[in-house]
Amino acid sequence: MPLDVEKVRRDFPILNTVTNGKPLVYLDSAATSQKPRQVINAVSKHYRKNNANIHRGIYKLAEEATAQYIKSKEIVAKFIGTEGYRSIIYFRSTTEAINAVARAWGDVNVGKGDHILITEMEHHSNIVPWQMLAKRKGAILDYAKLSEGKFIDHQDFISKLALKPKMVAFTHVSNVLGTINMAKEMTKLAHEAGAAVLIDAAQSVPHMPVDVRDIDADFFAFSGHKMLGPSGIGVLYGQEEVLEGMEPFHGGGDMIRSVDFQESTWNELPWKFEAGTQNIEGAIGLAAAVKYLKKLGMENVREHEKALTRYALEKLGQAGVTTYGPGIEDIERRAGVISFSMKGAHAHDIAQVLDSEGVAIRSGHHCAMPLVTKVLGEPAVPRMSFYIYNTQAEIDTAVAALGKVREVLKIGA
């Protein structure tokens, strides 16, 4: 195996816990990841030894906290293939980062009758901000369709680009289907059509090497809590010249150069987008998370998850459940997220029975209602998702628990 999983697992205290009298099998990392002691310790050390507000103090403690905050951005920038802290803006989450672009970029660049193009496999956080922008401006929100409920339909994407959208926003990896989209190719086509591009990287940056310069989108958004870091810290990467051309998202302290009674001027990048006291401990924890992932190597992270996904698809197939998204034959375009359904069993009942066996999976529409209810035609689906600490034995436990679902609900195989 590409990772020493037993060694990795020893870093995650929560994995030793027992739930419903059974050892915890955590298969919901697409919702949020667990945290290694390196991250827990970094946050705790910050509180114990380094806590001060940033940007304002003249004393050493505050200067050190500021330096660490900036260093965190430099670490994140390098991790995604770029340099310097100016293009890294910290928000609360992917959701807030996308809202920031829809407001701060959208309000200036999208007008009445303009098109915005997204896809049918988006999370609500990459749908609703664009709906709100379209409502504010009288713009039109288009959706690229899916083919066979798996991949973005290339021809449909091209035909929607012909409408000359101002913005093309799409997820790098679907949190329901596990589909890995062709981000670089889609970005190139969108740029050729004259659009700006935002990539929702919430499910890609934690799980595979991502090079923002190679893909060349204008914006990337992702969340610290899905990549071993704390919640309440998310990243917006933007190309510097694009960020320079934008108005701020929030107004308040720190984001200004000067304030008069009626007018203000803005601070330089990235501070013009960060109003008020920031999530400093979140930034410290995120830097520790990135260091942890870098040490494992993102190629290894991806290989580990690919092996688990292949194994799980096989086992689920043998267990007679229907899985959604790309199959084993398309494993190169498949991340470690598997939604499935079992004839005769409601998604929530499946999740509940698995919980009684210690297996934590998510069930619902996964904040992708158009995809789940309209494209897949299901009210809800159960979903298992994997990360660096999961094992084949845990997948065996989950699949065995599906047998228990059949027993409890009296469903034949």
Ligand code: 7TS
């Ligand atoms: N985009 C994608 C593709 C996601 O999977 C999620 C969260 C978000 C955006 C939003 O991230 P947030 O950190 O701002 O909340 N996805 C999930 C999920 O699949 N289950 O719970 C949260």
